[in-house]
């Protein structure tokens with residue numbers, strides 16, 4: 223993208239004055255994110271397979287990077303955003319009818335376990351990026367706990383090659399902090415960034431050695447890239463679920479909130495010591511978020527992400543509940559207790575934690591959402607007891623409906639919801655994406671906020687359906703996903 227083409231979009235930023243008088247065929251959303259009317263049945267939307275050039279017409283466009291919120295058309299030519307506004311149809315440009323839908327910059331997920339290379343029984347480049355596209359994501363950052371681990375320029379170059387050839391969406395790798403993710407010897411911080419990594423993480427584990435963490439944070443000052451941390455004091459975290467009333471009732475070994483909070487505290491102190499950029503993964507406890515909020519107030523260079531499952535599910539789900547917290551969504555029928563598909567790390571915490579985390583979205587402590595998409599093959603989940611089962615949930619295809627349900631319940635505006643899935647993660651990944659700026663690559667998600675669908679393994683693009691949402695009805699679905707103006711998903 224050449225800089226002279228990056229003309230900031232100048233269109234009214236509030237609904238009302240900026241709206242064209244296109245008759246609304248579908249739903250209309252107010253600024254609290256509530257749906258005022260149901261859409262008509264989805265019409266045939268036109269435009270065969272979109273290959274770089276299309277006019278997306280009649281949608282409600284939300285682009286927080288440019289303060290845009292209103293009804294506009296978007297013209298894409300040769301994979302680039304060419305025009306946003308009231309646009310007449312063009313003879314040489316196919317049209318996609320987005321009436322009743324929202325049209326936003328493509329969503330970006332900062333935290334995905336692609337399992338590639340090394341674990342094709344769980345997920346592959348092809349299936350993981352297909353799940354991303356189906357979930358509305360146009361770019362994903364993949365974690366390095368693969369086999370081999372993403373710890374050298376060669377492995378990263380190979381991954382980027384395969385992503386370019388077989389990936390349906392953009393894939394940006396995160397390199398390890400330590401060689402082989404062993405926690406013993408630092409990776410070559412400079413070389414992996416030069417090879418295309420966007421930061422470093424030993425995710426899945428904490429880097430226990432504080433001196434290595436200090437060196438990584440010092441490298442982050444030099445290279446302006448984040449050290450992305452999974453916070454867990456291993457000695458305290460040998461349990462299988464959140465330690466509390468439910469774990470005691472079920473007789474399952476617990477993981478106390480303190481296991482996470484102790485390491486968040488240490489890493490914040492090291493960030494303060496070095497001035498390095500710390501990015502805290504999947505914060506699951508209210509106290510952990512409070513620690514980050516305090517550090518931000520002191521000027522510590524810290525960013526943080528929060529996951530949809532930690533906002534809408536609690537340890538009661540391990541107990542068998544299927545009520546999505548903090549939403550108005552219908553619950554599924556209760557399930558048997560100790561379903562391995564409720565086992566995740568960090569664990570589903572208390573209901574009070576879900577509420578505290580939502581408050582920390584509202585006060586700006588959290589910079590973005592992420593999915594922590596963690597596919598596992600069937601035998602590692604349902605073939606095991608709860609205590610033996612692998613930790614992790616499939617996330618890419620549910621993340622948006624779950625966070626949309628939070629907006630629908632009034633916990634955040636639709637505008638902020640889109641912001642936390644687009645421009646904010648783009649900033650963390652240092653990607654020039656997450657925007658509909660003229661001249662930007664046309665990464666776009668069109669979604670129908672009213673479309674309902676039932677979660678079944680057949681419905682999912684991921685290879686692994688390890689989710690406690692199986693059988694439940696989700697509301698909201700990406701109907702078109704474009705990467706560089708090219709169609710990579712349509713539903």
Ligand SMILES: [Zn+2]
Pocket residue numbers: 425426427452503504567568
């Ligand atoms: Zn993790």
